[in-house]
Amino acid sequence: MKKTAWIFFVIGILYASYLLLLLSIPYLEISRGVDFLKTKQLIYHIKHWRYSFYIHVFSSILIIISGLFQFSKTILNKYTRIHRISGFVYLVTTLLISGPAALVMSFYANGGYPAQTSFVLLSILWLGSTFLGYYYLRKKEYEKHGKWMVRSYALTLSAVSLRLYSYLFNVFQLTLNPVDLYILLSWASWIPNLLVAEILIKRGLVNCILSNH
Template sequence: MKTSRGYAAWLAVSGLVCVAITIFAASAYVTLDMSQARPPLHGPVHYGLLVAHIFTGTVAVLAGVSQFWPGLRARHPRVHRVMGRVYFAAVLPSSVLGVVCAQLSLAGLASSAPLTVLSVLWFVSAVYGLKTARRRQLGEHRIWMIRGFALTGAAVMGRLWGLALGALVPDGDGLLLFATANWLSFVVNLLVAEWWIQSRGYTRTLPSVALRPSISSRSAQSSASVA
């Protein structure tokens, strides 16, 4: 599929925005100064788990952005595969750490619920993305990578939703706005991802024979068994 200039420009701009916001968000944890942490913490162990989650998540964003560049896939497939392995190696531990950090949240269920759901879905998408890649099911792999990166990008969109909601409701309850931003960050992303998958016709290219034997093949099997 030929990549238009508009599509390439959109990929470049959105990729740069993702990378910039991710690096900015992670910069507060580079010095390992616990006083710079944004959420309230239980202590050093909680902080260590949070830092590990943030840095593996940062690697996932940076590696994931490269997976959607058509030129890389076409001209440098080996680099594409290596970056894909880096992506999965980052997402799997980061999603598990995300579940743990969500349970340790001092803000209660309003904070932990969306982060737990997001982390579980993120883990599942990575497992299916990796499984379909290993089986060379490239159509399914593409779809699961789109879904997976929609969840990876929730870390970026959560901050943008938080800024937008804060500007729209400046006197609103901070915890409620935070929880709403977290839900919107991945629910909206997944809806957009599914729209993209359907609009680009990716599901129409999936093989159906592997999912359900044809009538003729079933008839042939029945005839063979009778014979």
């Protein structure tokens, strides 16, 4: 049962990554009139925001896919080199590239202070949990390392859940004005993910994966 659930999870994440890739391709034009950037005309001229946006957009898929390899017991126990390389890519890209870019972007988020507060908290928690995952890895405390990486990846997947909830709200025609809807999405994109991560940790998922570390 667990194996089947894992297979569906992997397929779901890979499909979501494919959709994110499709959404990212138009931004290769580096033009202010593309999709989401149409809502950012007043700040597009701000260089640190603009650079952060493109960095975050083009690195997000790499983080999602590299992070996925961290939670396969088979890869961890039989293909440790893949686990280590993908883990290195995940840590470096999150801590030094995409995470800082996301933090810069969060101060300029649509929706005003409520949404900005949400995304600032998300960015700080994402960077913090990832750093703690690295910290405990260096100390060879693998159980704590695994737990913090689960939390980190749950926050990574906020990029997926944000778009999923946005799609579902459109399907069910949720009657909220655009600003209120975006504020709701900003909080819903990561809080449920973190709650699910804590439930999985409490149920011993990490201990199961690391049992043969």
